Amino acid sequence: MYRIAKTDIPSLLAAIAAKGDLYLPVNTAGKTNFDAWSEDANVDLDTLKTVRSGKDIFFPQSENLYSCNRTDGKLSVTAAELEDKDFVVFGMKACDVRGLAVLDQVFLSDPVDSYYAARREHGTIVSLACSKPDTSCFCHAFGIDCANPEGDVATWFAGEYLYWLPKTEKGEALTAAVSSLLESTDEKAVEEAKASIRAIQEKLPLKDLSLDGWGAEAAKTKFDSPLWEQLYKPCLACGTCTFVCPTCQCYDIKDYNTGSGVQRLRCWDSCMYSDFTMMAHGNNRTSQMQRFRQRFMHKLAYFPANNGGMFSCVGCGRCVDKCPTHLNIVKVIKAFEKEGK
Amino acid sequence: MQELIHRAKSLLESGEVVRVLGWRKGENDWDVEPAFFATTEDLEANFIYNGFCGANLSKYMIEASKLDGKTLVFLKPCDSYSFNQLIKEHRINREKAYIIGVGCKGKLKIENIDAEGILSVDGAGYPDCSETLTVHTLYGDKEIAYKDAMLERCHVCKGKEHKIYDELLGDSIDTCDADRFAEIAKIEAMSPEEKFAFFQAELSKCIRCNACRNVCPACSCRKCVFDSTKFDSAQKANTTSFEEKMFHIIRAFHVAGRCTDCGECSRVCPQGIPLHLFNRKFIKDINSLYGEYQAGADIDAAAPLTSFRADDAEPGVGRG
Amino acid sequence: MPVTENWKPKIVAFCCNWCSYAGADLAGSSRLAYPADVKIIKVPCSCRVNPMFILRAFEKGADGVIMCGCHPGDCHYSTGNYYARRRMTLLFSMLDYLGVENGRTRVEWVSAAEGVKFSETMNSFVEKVRSLGPSVRLGDLRCKN
Secondary structure, eight states: OEEEEGGGHHHHHHHHHHHSEEEEEEEETTEEEEEEOOTTOOBOOSOSSOSSOTHHHHSOSEEEEEEEEEETTEEEEEEOOOOOSOEEEEEEOHHHHHHHHHHHHHHSSSSOOHHHHHHHHHEEEEEEOOSSOOTTOOGGGGTOOTTSOOSSEEEEEETTEEEEEEOSHHHHHHHHHTGGGOEEOOSHHHHHHHHHHHHHHHHOTTTTOOOTTOSTTHHHHHTTOTHHHHHTTTOOOOSHHHHHOSSOOOEEEEEEEOSSEEEEEEEEOOTTSTTTTOBTTBOSOOSHHHHHHHHHHIIIIIHHHHTTTOOSOOOOOHHHHHOTTOOOHHHHHHHHHHHTO | OHHHHHHHHHHHHTTSOSEEEEEEOOSSSSOOEEEEEOSHHHHHHHBOOSTTOOOOOTTHHHHHTTSSSOEEEEEOHHHHHHHHHHHHTTOSOGGGEEEEEEOOSOOBOGGGSOOSSEEEEESOOSSOOOSEEEEEETTEEEEEEGGGGBOHHHHTOOOSOOSSOSEEESOOOOOOOSOTTHHHHHHHTSOHHHHHHHHHHHHTTOOOOOHHHHHOSSOOOSSOGGGOTTOTTOTTOOOSTHHHHHHHHHHHHHTTTTOOOOOHHHHHOTTOOOTHHHHHHHHHHHHHHHOOOOTTTOTTSOOGGGOOOTTOOOTTTTOO | OOOOTTOOOOEEEEEETTTHHHHHHHHHHTTOOOOTTEEEEEESSGGGOOHHHHHHHHHTTOSEEEEEEOOTTOBTTBSHHHHHHHHHHHHHHHHHHTTOOGGGEEEEEOOTTOHHHHHHHHHHHHHHHHHHOSOOTTOOGGGGO
């Protein structure tokens, strides 16, 4: 266990950034999102939840896969280069780190997604424990401990210090690179911080949220429930829930005409959109109810069915906070629980 | 609130209306949902009307107009402008609606309460709201002025008058305490570089979730141009900053002269982009160039972009 | 793109079929010069120009966009250009508001008899845009490859 005074964090960040790219929560025009570090970036490590999760560093909202260009009548195809430089993501919360484990199931299983795999290989994650969990948090329902986050290095704020614990080889390497700024210390302060976080967890309104009845079997029992018809009604069919979610991984491929060529882009898609999985014959989900159901069934039934019981929700509560009409996964889970179905 | 439930129940029981469009209780005081109620039991158990019922229900009437029978809809004073505008555009059927003009004392936004771990908010009820909200949080109690938690649009309230209704229930307060165009004028006074930097910072946050478009009562096209598969910078691929600009300019332009300034776009933006700054710029220009116009105030008034005068200003007016 | 002595701006001109395009024709047949970098897009009426056309032109790499139509009162369809005038007034005002250099957009009414005006308008507009340099604020970087 190491520590560094809070006042020295800017030098720590500068030292990390000197070795390679550093991404961390930055406040731009009043909202905090993960962004690249710079001298004058407004770094914000106090905000509990960035609007977008850290997933876009590994799986960007839009990325170029390859470009076709026509010059002097000749066509050339250039594949986008894979990430080949090490970078650090600082300040990811326990839920977001687990979110990457969900994405790994999708992108690192055969056939491996080389773009994602390259970023995972070169990225070192410094996680940060949640000092002040919020009302909308329910990560513990998925076995996540926000007092003890996973990652290559875990960190905690306690008193006037940031505590630093390397957990993996990558984490050890990063620690060695910035060791001149860190001092060794014992676990006492961190144990106290953990205890205080866990005391708050006990008071969270969603602490008893139960996932009983969900999982692989739910596909059979819940698909035809009349509840969906009631639950979806206020849905605006926007993509807010999808785009703030740390685990949503559906994407679309779009071709963009640059005038002298074409760029093939991979971009986030949302099952809430009417053109989601649109094919030549049309769309296989024709109503908003079906699209709404897809989102929750995917997270709580289909994904666990295909991934050894792992849910594709980490309880970060972003959709709970951000849905324009206040629909969310918690309301869906509770509605089914109430009906006993 | 009991008054509203009572009245809705009797209209439902008498068969005058077959469903009620209102707001449904959530898990907390603030996460209310727009909702249809079909039974008196459902109304009794789940209907709510409080300071967090900011959602404008007008747009849901487009779907409700296609259903059999009348729908009872609750409209706040500012919502009634949107409803009128939708009638003008033949998107909703007046005959299918029974409108209760419900009182409003300013609506709140939970994000405007600067506190972490909010458990409950006292004082946000209706009609008995208090000047000070008491916020109970995981980390202690806190007091905040009602006004400080209000939506931006309530600070430029259009007044407590309903523009359309069948009956009125409850009192309203005109919560206007700011100049509607002050922010616009402030931006207009900036240098081009400052303007560009300001909008660049705001729009760089955009995640193209389309919440602003989908919530907008004026955005009622069956197929949006930004959802067209033939449009090659389609909504989803926003690798450069231009597409956000294009989207937001066109979004605002398409509703120019029809936007009632209901403020729903700014309310729902997950990234807190002040989208009303686009719409209100058009409104300000329309007012100064073509005469005062408030969309939704008068169904019969000629709309500014579908009318003209021979001596209209030339494009580029006011440029140095 | 670096601005050099020889840099030539890309200009898109939307011209209505009845007046301005005929004006351009007259400029041509009268051998009046205007820069070859002006690409004319013929539209049935200035009213056909959707604000999106203007933005798309910038997106695809234009450095300046000009719209020409019949003089107010002379529209082949009686009133089309009056509506177009209001739209462009609002759009240009919005672009100014967003901090786009305001010399990059212009509307000019050119009749079929005004070959001279067409040529002068294009020359002065090209000069104006040249002085502003390449459009960055409304361009899509991908189109510059």
